[in-house]
Amino acid sequence: MKKAVVVLSGGLDSTTCMGIAKEKGYSLYPITFHYGQRHNREVEQAEKVAKYFDAPEHRVVDVSFLQQIGGSALTDESIDVRQGGVDEDIPATYVPARNMIFLSLASAYAEVIGAEAIYIGVSAVDYSGYPDCRPEFIESMNETVNLATKAGATGGKFEIEAPLIQMTKKETIEEGLRLDVPYDLTTSCYLGEQVACGECDSCLLRLKGFEEAGAEDPIPYATRG
Amino acid sequence: MKKAVVVLSGGLDSTTCMGIAKEKGYSLYPITFHYGQRHNREVEQAEKVAKYFDAPEHRVVDVSFLQQIGGSALTDESIDVRQGGVDEDIPATYVPARNMIFLSLASAYAEVIGAEAIYIGVSAVDYSGYPDCRPEFIESMNETVNLATKAGATGGKFEIEAPLIQMTKKETIEEGLRLDVPYDLTTSCYLGEQVACGECDSCLLRLKGFEEAGAEDPIPYATRG
DSSP: OOEEEEEOOSSHHHHHHHHHHHHTTOEEEEEEEESSOTTSHHHHHHHHHHHHTTOSOOEEEEOGGGGGTTHHHHHOTTSOOOOTTSSTTOOOOOOTTHHHHHHHHHHHHHHHHTOSEEEOOOOTTTTTTOGGGSHHHHHHHHHHHHHHSHHHHTTOOOEEEOTTTTOOHHHHHHHHHHTTOOGGGOOOOTTOOSSBOSOSHHHHHHHHHHHHTTOOOOSOBGGGO | OOEEEEEOOSSHHHHHHHHHHHHTTOEEEEEEEESSOTTSHHHHHHHHHHHHTTOSOOEEEEOGGGGGTTHHHHHOTTSOOOOTTSSSOOOOOOOTTHHHHHHHHHHHHHHHHTOSEEEOOOOTTTTTTOGGGSHHHHHHHHHHHHHHSHHHHTTOOOEEEOTTTTOOHHHHHHHHHHTTOOGGGOOOOTTOOSSBOSOSHHHHHHHHHHHHTTOOOOSOBGGGO
8 A cells, every 4th residue: 555644733734634645545654743742732633633544653753953943043042952852832933944844854754664655734825924835845845855865766756745735724624524534633723722722823714714614613612612 | 244054063074064165255154963962972073173163153953853753663663762862872873865854954044044055065976875965966955945945935045065075085185185174173983982993984984085185184093003
């Protein structure tokens, strides 16, 4: 059975990608990048999603080290280098070109397990501010990945798939509902609590998407009692 | 003063890159990737080299997490995920496309500090087995990096420089000697002891390079008493 690595955050978009890759006939190998503690909310969700899709393996990778590159330098160069796992809830600091970094790591994993495809749930529509969400980035990255890896260099070929790249949130949700994606296992809330706040930008975008898709979001929200 | 990020291992090639970038008029911002303990031999050497070249800042990044992707999966899938810093001398496990990963991280750092160039000491001559040492990889990566970053997307441009890519070890050493690169601060030994073994592949390649360049390697070797 052909394999696909799926960059899985446990949120709505990446979980939709799991459904899309499954429909294409892939055996799914999700990889989850997290900051700090191994068992935080996002990782728990990602694990549930991985289990739902019968993933043979689920890699969970601590990328706290990214803060040694991005975070502290952006805010204060005199800050000591933080070690991953010290703080319980280090926020996902902005790091330039994060999708490039994640796709590099996912590609290495794809080579290790002999996967043919790498799925990532980026959208150029809803998050157009990030250069590494654009189709031209994904295409270029795909070429680079194939030049960088043995599989690519010897005739095998990876495909980076970004099926949501031209979709609005509404369209993503419609696609996910068609595929019976378990949205009840996901949240998108920035706050990371058990119950989504319903007020942050991410919750609002999600709720608007469900509303436009004419569907009910199956997760509870603090604002809806 | 224009800035360059230099991927610096503390070995001969990357230290030569420091000399080359300095001659080009860059202020040098080395970034060192290491596995496990922060103060191992390679990191100490890299720190000395950074100091020699008056680097305003030296990022030292723990990439032990790479073993969560590459190492254990290659050898034994049942091995527990190892946490960085637990073992003192975890070997630098083979990870596919490591240069792609390192250049992604170096590019993120370059964007954070506003650097124009990223130097990496790969050679397609001496290490031709690795696909991500080839010129076509470097060129493709350069395009991808510029698409992935804000600096690239808004007209600024990074250049990935791999000045040793067509050089033999002899030619690299000749270039380094011309530039007064402090080879006494570097070692290339796989064993990572205070005194280089003189017998591993890396020591032998280095010694052969110095011999062919008609120069004396300034570091002590166990085999030379």
